[in-house]
Structures are given as C-alpha cells and as structure tokens.
Amino acid sequence: MDIRIAHWIVEFMILQPIEDCVVNTLLYVLPLSDNDLRLKKAILLRRISSEVSNGSVSERVLESLERIEELEYMEGNSILESMKEAYCAVAVDCTVRLLREGPGKRADYFDSVKRTWMARIGKMISGKAGLVSEQLKETLAQIEATKWSATGCQNVLNKDTRNDALRLLKIFLNEAREAMFPSFLEFTAEKMNEMGLEKNDFSSVSIPDQVGLGQRAASSTLVPEGDKNSEMPINIPTEDGKKVMLHSSSIARMGVDTACNKYDCLPTPEVSKIQEALKSSTSDLQTLVKDPLLDALHIAETVLSNTARENMNHKPSEENQDKVDAAVSSHDNEGIVEVQAKNSNIGNQSYQNMPRPSLMERNSTARTYEWDDAQDRPEGSSSHSEKVHLPSPKKRSLSPLKKYETMKFARRRKTKRWSSLEEETLRAAVEKYGRGNWKFILISYRDVFEERTEVDLKDKWRNMTR
DNA sequence: TTAGGGCTAGCA
DNA sequence: TGCTAGCCCTAA
Numbered sequence: 011m012d013i014r015i016a017h018w019i020v021e022f023m024i025l026q027p028i029e030d031c032v033v034n035t036l037l038y039v040l041p042l043s044d045n046d047l048r049l050k051k052a053i054l055l056r057r058i059s060s061e062v063s064n065g066s067v068s069e070r071v072l073e074s075l076e077r078i079e080e081l082e083y084m085e086g087n088s089i090l091e092s093m094k095e096a097y098c099a100v101a102v103d104c105t106v107r108l109l110r111e112g113p114g115k116r117a118d119y120f121d122s123v124k125r126t127w128m129a130r131i132g133k134m135i136s137g138k139a140g141l142v143s144e145q146l147k148e149t150l151a152q153i154e155a156t157k158w159s160a161t162g163c164q165n166v167l168n169k170d171t172r173n174d175a176l177r178l179l180k181i182f183l184n185e186a187r188e189a190m191f192p193s194f195l196e197f198t199a200e201k202m203n204e205m206g207l208e209k210n211d212f213s214s215v216s217i218p219d220q221v222g223l224g225q226r227a228a229s230s231t232l233v234p235e236g237d238k239n240s241e242m243p244i245n246i247p248t249e250d251g252k253k254v255m256l257h258s259s260s261i262a263r264m265g266v267d268t269a270c271n272k273y274d275c276l277p278t279p280e281v282s283k284i285q286e287a288l289k290s291s292t293s294d295l296q297t298l299v300k301d302p303l304l305d306a307l308h309i310a311e312t313v314l315s316n317t318a319r320e321n322m323n324h325k326p327s328e329e330n331q332d333k334v335d336a337a338v339s340s341h342d343n344e345g346i347v348e349v350q351a352k353n354s355n356i357g358n359q360s361y362q363n364m365p366r367p368s369l370m371e372r373n374s375t376a377r378t379y380e381w382d383d384a385q386d387r388p389e390g391s392s393s394h395s396e397k398v399h400l401p402s403p404k405k406r407s408l409s410p411l412k413k414y415e416t417m418k419f420a421r422r423r424k425t426k427r428w429s430s431l432e433e434e435t436l437r438a439a440v441e442k443y444g445r446g447n448w449k450f451i452l453i454s455y456r457d458v459f460e461e462r463t464e465v466d467l468k469d470k471w472r473n474m475t476r
Numbered sequence: 477t478t479a480g481g482g483c484t485a486g487c488a
Numbered sequence: 489t490g491c492t493a494g495c496c497c498t499a500a
Contacts, residue, residue, distance in 0.1 A: 425485060425494055449477060466494075468478070473493055 016040035021049055022193040024056045035453055051081050052190065059183055067103045067175045075100065078186075079141050092185045094143040096178040102149060103171035428470055432458055436470060445471065 020036055033056060042049070054074045061071050075097045082089055192200065435458045439451040448464035448471075459467065 422484070422495060427493080446478070463495095464477070465479095465496085468480095469494065469496095472480085476492095 013041050013043050016042055017046055017049055018194045021052055022195040024052050025187075025193055030060050031454055035450065039453055047081050047085060048190070051078055051186075054078050054081075055183060055186055055190075058179060062176055062179050062183065065176065067100050067172060067179070069104050071100050071179070072097065072104065075141065089141060090182060090185050090189070091143075092178065092182040094141055095145065096175070096182040097141045098143065098146045098149055099171065099175040099178045101146075102169075103175040106169070106171045426461060432462070433470070433474065435459070436467060437474070440471060 020040055020042065023036055024033055037053070054077055058071050058074050061068065075093065078093070079089055435455050436451070439455060443451055443454070448467040452459055452462065452464045452467055462470075
C-alpha cells in the first residue's frame with residue numbers, strides 16, 4: 011500500500027472511537043513513514059487518551075507529553091498552557107501514588123521523587139524546555155520538601171492528585187484535538203462536499219505519487235526536505251466538468267484559511283528558473299541518448315517471428331517420450347498440458363497397477379522443471395547463427411535424482427500440536443472479532459500464534475467446531 | 477484472503 | 489486399521 015494512503019487511513023482511524031487493538035494492528039500492518047510529525051503527534055495523543063479513558067496515569071503519559079513537546083518544538087509551535095498543567099499534575103500523581111501505597115513503598119517514593127522530579131524535570135528546567143511552568147517549579151520545591159517533612163508528606167497525600175491529573179489531561183486533549191486540523195480524509199471529503207461533488211466522484215480523484223505525507227498541516231516544516239519544491243496537485247473534478255487542483259501546500263493553507271481556494275505550484279522566480287533548467291537538461295539528454303526501448307521492441311519482434319517460424323517447421327517425433335520432451339522444451343504451456351495428458355493415457359494400463367502417488371508427489375512430478383539461464387544451442391550452429399539471442403531462461407526436464415532434491419524442499423511441515431493457550435486465544439479472538447478474520451486475528455495475537463498461518467487458524471477453528 | 481476438499485502423520 | 493488433528497492445495 012502507498013505510504014501516503016496508509017498515513018491517511020491511520021490518521022483518520024486514530025481519531026475514531028475504536029478499540030486500541032485495532033489501532034495497534036493498523037500501526038503494525040500499514041507501512042508508515044517516520045517523517046510525518048503530525049501523525050506522530052496524533053498517535054501520542056491517542057496513547058494518552060487511552061490511558062485517560064482507562065482512568066490510569068503513568069510515567070508513559072509523561073513520556074508522551076514530553077515527546078509531543080519535542081514535536082511542537084520541531085514544528086515551531088508554542089506549548090499549550092493546558093499541556094503544562096497536565097504535565098505537572100501527571101508528574102505529581104506518578105510520584106504521590108507510591109507514597110499512598112504505604113510505608114513499605116516509601117523508599118520507592120523517594121526513588122520516584124529522585125527519578126521523576128530531580129532528574130527528569132530538573133533537567134528540563136535547566137534546559138528551558140517548553141513544558142516548564144512556574145507552577146511546575148513551585149511543585150518541584152514542594153515535592154522536594156516532602157522528603158524531609160512528615161507534615162509535607164501528609165499534605166501531599168491529602169490531595170486528589172489522580173483526579174486532578176485526569177481532569178487536566180482531558181482538558182489538554184480537547185484543546186490539542188481542536189488545535190489539530192481534521193484528518194486528511196475528513197478534510198478532503200468536506201472540501202468535495204463544499205464543491206458539490208457526489209460520492210461517486212471520489213473514484214475520479216487522481217492523486218499523484220509526489221503528494222507528501224500528511225503535509226496538509228499549517229506548518230511548512232511538515233514537508234520533508236527535498237519535497238518542498240516538488241508538490242504535485244490532487245485533481246478533483248467539479249460539477250461543471252472542470253478540475254480543481256489541490257496542492258499539498260495549498261491544502262495546508264486551506265487548513266488555516268478556508269477562504270483561499272485558488273492554488274498553484276509555488277510561483278516564485280526561483281522555482282520557474284529551476285523548472286526551465288530541468289526542461290532544458292531533459293531535452294539535451296533526449297538528443298544525446300538514444301531511447302533503448304525502440305531497439306528492444308525491434309528485437310522482440312524479431313524473436314517472435316523467428317519463434318513462430320520455428321514452431322511451424324517443428325516435426326513431431328514418433329516416440330511417446332519424444333512427445334514429452336517436446337512438451338518440456340516447448341514454451342507453450344497449453345502444449346505441455348496437452349502432451350502430458352496424452353502421455354498419461356498412453357501409460358494408463360501400467361499406471362493403474364502402480365500405487366497412486368501422493369498429492370505432493372503428483373504436484374512435484376507434474377511441475378518438475380527448472381529454469382536454466384544457460385544457452386542450450388551449440389556454438390556456431392548455422393541454423394541459429396543469424397538469430398538474435400536474448401538471455402532468456404529455458405525449461406528443461408530434471409533427472410529423478412534432481413526431482414527428489416526438489417521435493418525435499420516442498421516437504422510437509424512437521425505437525426505441531428495446538429497448545430491450550432493457542433486454543434483459548436483462538437476461541438476468545440473468534441468471539442471478539444468473528445469467524446473468518448483469520449489474518450486479522452493472526453496479526454493481533456502474533457506472539458501467541460508464533461508459527462501458525464491464517465490457514466492454520468482457520469483449520470483449527472474448523473476442527474474445534476466439528 | 478478465505479473456504480472447503482483432500483491428504484498425511486500419528487495415535488489408539 | 490480406523491480415526492482425527494494438522495497440513496496442503498485450489499477455486500473464488
């Protein structure tokens with residue numbers, strides 16, 4: 011699948027109220043680029059949102075917030091105040107949680123204070139990171155004081171830090187989602203609706219390869235280096251038969267200013283100059299280099315005509331074995347089937363008295379040819395000396411010994427019994443996702459079904475339900 | 477990718 | 489020898 015399409019799908023799905031395992035599966039199976047900062051941010055927000063919906067707050071949320079802060083910094087965006095507050099509240103809750111778990115965890119608490127506050131946040135303050143607020147500094151001082159004061163500890167314990175963290179995280183998530191534009195798919199659908207396009211018109215929307223990955227965000231920093239001058243349009247047909255060209259940068263601008271609806275490729279003098287230079291160098295190249303395709307076509311025609319002539323002059327041999335050899339040496343598949351069928355009928359009497367070969371043997375016998383790049387024609391052969399020779403592979407029959415070697419590689423997998431864990435997982439997965447989604451189930455529980463295929467899952471379910 | 481027919485290895 | 493779980497092949 012095209013990476014751009016994968017990004018559009020992930021970006022759209024990640025904002026939908028669907029289960030995390032579906033999102034995880036999408037992230038696992040779809041080809042994703044590492045350049046789309048917007049998509050990264052969406053994934054991090056989704057991760058935080060999942061934790062919040064589960065009512066849990068962990069240091070993973072802290073890490074996600076820090077990574078979002080890095081992305082915002084890379085995009086040149088300012089940090090939301092709600093994000094700073096949420097970060098502070100999550101840090102407090104992560105630390106106080108250990109204090110609440112009893113005296114036995116007191117050592118862990120001080121360790122957490124050291125890890126979460128002294129190291130992580132202290133480093134951020136010294137580095138002037140965007141998440142640092144006055145509130146955070148004050149909280150740091152209070153937390154540090156609890157290390158030496160019993161009353162300080164009690165004050166911290168009296169606070170409902172969990173709810174504070176969850177509440178502030180929710181506020182931040184709402185603001186962050188509002189700050190982000192609609193997903194590309196939603197945005198495109200909305201724009202097409204505005205243009206009065208029918209649903210069926212989507213099929214006629216052409217999306218060229220050069221359209222960037224998630225490049226519709228406001229900041230031009232989302233466009234990877236090197237792609238900034240290579241924007242290609244998305245052609246969207248309108249009701250009157252004309253086509254509206256949406257450029258990735260234009261789409262980005264539309265995200266900011268939807269009143270702007272006329273777009274073109276960066277009409278700067280520099281771009282025009284480069285375009286002219288490219289056109290000039292292309293024409294120079296065309297005059298210097300002869301297109302090899304024409305020669306290739308000519309050679310192909312010659313080979314085809316020679317082959318046809320050769321087939322017309324071919325005389326069938328008298329012996330049956332020769333018929334088989336002819337079939338083997340022929341490049342015409344229909345010829346192979348036909349002559350093989352004849353041969354099997356010819357030997358039918360003796361064949362009936364023989365034990366029936368296994369399916370594997372039958373298959374390997376029927377297909378026991380191998381490709382050989384070696385030229386089979388003797389050097390200096392007068393009949394072929396004037397023909398054009400291309401290094402094409404040829405089929406040749408194999409000796410019985412060779413057949414056995416080939417069969418060895420097509421041997422059955424060793425039977426592996428299903429463990430109770432595999433059976434239980436399969437049963438639960440079918441209950442959850444339904445029968446028939448074997449590939450999806452396999453990917454979702456790859457760690458359980460380590461050496462299984464989707465067909466194995468299907469077969470096992472068939473056995474279990476017999 | 478899935479469904480279903482058919483084959484095979486392993487076991488009682 | 490018969491049964492069956494697991495595996496393979498092929499059509500859709």
